[in-house]
Amino acid sequence: MSTFAHQLRTEQLVFWRSREAAVFIFVFPPLLFLLLGSVYNDTIEGHPAADVLLAGLLGYGVANTAFAGLAIQLVIRRESGVLKRLRVTPLPRWVYLVAVLASTLLVFALQTVTIFVLGRVLFDAKLPSEWLSLALAIVLGVAGFAGIGLGAAALIRSAEGSSAVVNVVLLPMAFLSGAFGPTTDYPDVLQAIGDVLPLKYFIDIVEAVYLDDEHLWQQGGAIAAVAAWGALGVLVAWRRFSWEPRER
Amino acid sequence: MTAISVRGLRKRYGDVEAVRGIDFEVEAGEVFGLLGPNGAGKTTTVEILEGYRPRDAGVVSVLGHDPTRMERAFRERIGVVLQQSELWPQLTVREVHHVFAGYYRRPRDVDEVIELVGLHEKRDARVKSLSGGQKRRLDLGVALVGDPDLVFLDEPTTGFDPAARRNAWSMIRSLRELGKTVLLTTHYLDEAQQLADRVAVLRGGVILQLGTPAALIGATLKAEIRFRRNGEEVRIETEEPTRVLHDLTAQALADGRELEALEVRRPTLEDVYLELVEDAGE
Numbered sequence: 235m236s237t238f239a240h241q242l243r244t245e246q247l248v249f250w251r252s253r254e255a256a257v258f259i260f261v262f263p264p265l266l267f268l269l270l271g272s273v274y275n276d277t278i279e280g281h282p283a284a285d286v287l288l289a290g291l292l293g294y295g296v297a298n299t300a301f302a303g304l305a306i307q308l309v310i311r312r313e314s315g316v317l318k319r320l321r322v323t324p325l326p327r328w329v330y331l332v333a334v335l336a337s338t339l340l341v342f343a344l345q346t347v348t349i350f351v352l353g354r355v356l357f358d359a360k361l362p363s364e365w366l367s368l369a370l371a372i373v374l375g376v377a378g379f380a381g382i383g384l385g386a387a388a389l390i391r392s393a394e395g396s397s398a399v400v401n402v403v404l405l406p407m408a409f410l411s412g413a414f415g416p417t418t419d420y421p422d423v424l425q426a427i428g429d430v431l432p433l434k435y436f437i438d439i440v441e442a443v444y445l446d447d448e449h450l451w452q453q454g455g456a457i458a459a460v461a462a463w464g465a466l467g468v469l470v471a472w473r474r475f476s477w478e479p480r481e482r
Numbered sequence: 483m484t485a486i487s488v489r490g491l492r493k494r495y496g497d498v499e500a501v502r503g504i505d506f507e508v509e510a511g512e513v514f515g516l517l518g519p520n521g522a523g524k525t526t527t528v529e530i531l532e533g534y535r536p537r538d539a540g541v542v543s544v545l546g547h548d549p550t551r552m553e554r555a556f557r558e559r560i561g562v563v564l565q566q567s568e569l570w571p572q573l574t575v576r577e578v579h580h581v582f583a584g585y586y587r588r589p590r591d592v593d594e595v596i597e598l599v600g601l602h603e604k605r606d607a608r609v610k611s612l613s614g615g616q617k618r619r620l621d622l623g624v625a626l627v628g629d630p631d632l633v634f635l636d637e638p639t640t641g642f643d644p645a646a647r648r649n650a651w652s653m654i655r656s657l658r659e660l661g662k663t664v665l666l667t668t669h670y671l672d673e674a675q676q677l678a679d680r681v682a683v684l685r686g687g688v689i690l691q692l693g694t695p696a697a698l699i700g701a702t703l704k705a706e707i708r709f710r711r712n713g714e715e716v717r718i719e720t721e722e723p724t725r726v727l728h729d730l731t732a733q734a735l736a737d738g739r740e741l742e743a744l745e746v747r748r749p750t751l752e753d754v755y756l757e758l759v760e761d762a763g764e
Binding site for chain 1: 562572584
């Protein structure tokens with residue numbers, strides 16, 4: 235078995251074994267979808283409410299999994315000395331990182347399927363017609379938000395504080411980006427803040443591809459915005475990320 | 483064959499020079515102890531040899547590699563027990579060993595290693611359920627699973643109760659029987675005396691003494707003679723214990739007195755160490 239496959243298997247084992255993290259990352263977005271889907275059953279901006287909520291919660295899910303989950307997980311592993319210990323094994327650093335990212339993608343792909351199944355079965359949500367575009371959008375989203383997650387992990391100092399810090403960013407971002415419903419009725423200031431956040435652009439992409447059956451490559455501007463945020467995160471990580479505990 | 487060679491090693495953190503020019507060599511198959519109080523530079527030295535830290539000056543060779551380059555071939559051949567680390571708490575003892583075994587080209591049999599470090603009864607227990615001593619054994623097992631030639635142990639028994647320490651010591655002795663080279667840091671003298679073939683006493687980033695535990699003790703010829711006179715303890719340090727004792731006993735016999743609680747003591751490594759460390763502190 236290649237080292238990559240070995241590490242991917244390890245990441246999956248650790249993820250599903252860590253019950254609290256698995257619930258927070260995997261169960262929470264579909265749960266919110268169930269709640270919101272039960273409340274809104276009309277149409278939103280000309281689309282069935284369930285479809286719009288589904289698109290928004292895919293956005294919340296990607297930020298939750300690839301940004302919040304990844305950042306918390308990396309900070310905990312750094313502070314507990316796991317990363318430092320792995321540094322002196324033959325496992326190359328890039329193999330480790332790629333396996334962590336692949337594991338994150340796998341988790342979010344499963345979550346996407348779960349949300350579609352729930353939407354289809356419970357709320358009669360539509361299935362995407364542009365499958366490939368949606369799949370690529372999800373890969374883009376995981377990559378972009380994982381980049382931000384890496385940057386956040388580099389900036390967060392303690393394992394204890396990581397979950398609080400990350401959620402203080404995540405929940406307002408999700409709200410302002412329209413993950414829980416459209417933002418068109420929000421005050422201008424809040425809309426303006428939303429307009430600089432990466433999640434807004436990711437949700438725009440998902441809505442275009444899923445609700446309006448557009449192709450991914452018609453979303454150049456939004457793709458660039460998500461990619462730019464991801465690149466910024468990677469840059470911060472490149473300069474600041476440490477494999478050794480910060481607190482001693 | 484030389485496993486580790488260190489010449490003129492220096493390392494500075496800001497204004498503090500943690501290591502100030504040290505030299506030593508460790509032979510293959512040897513258990514070498516770095517002994518010193520907290521802040522002596524032990525961990526800095528070990529972490530330079532493990533490849534974690536760049537050095538400011540000096541020549542370092544570990545198994546023929548420059549550790550700062552962290553070559554994969556180098557990492558294949560070393561096993562590391564860090565001072566503090568807590569591996570995945572949700573996995574079982576066996577799973578953690580298996581994860582690490584997967585990183586090496588020629589790993590040892592996982593169950594054999596678990597047996598070696600005495601965790602076979604805890605094989606299927608989650609890491610988070612282990613006691614402190616058992617977690618340390620897990621760290622050691624994980625360090626051995628790649629079948630390394632050289633094992634670094636940074637304060638392997640700090641915080642252990644006496645029984646757990648004795649256990650750990652017998653495990654470390656078994657490493658020697660496996661033919662491993664071991665570099666161990668400790669601030670416990672008895673640990674160095676029990677385990678190490680040779681010891682370097684470190685303080686303030688310099689090596690004060692280097693030799694076998696016996697030679698370090700022998701380096702000071704002084705013996706200590708103690709007895710009680712009129713209820714008060716008399717303590718004589720001498721480099722000629724035979725003559726002094728002879729004079730004392732002859733006098734006592736002539737006076738018809740008993741030398742109460744008479745005791746002749748050779749210095750222990752602890753005495754030598756404290757003397758060294760105190761001298762250096764002055």
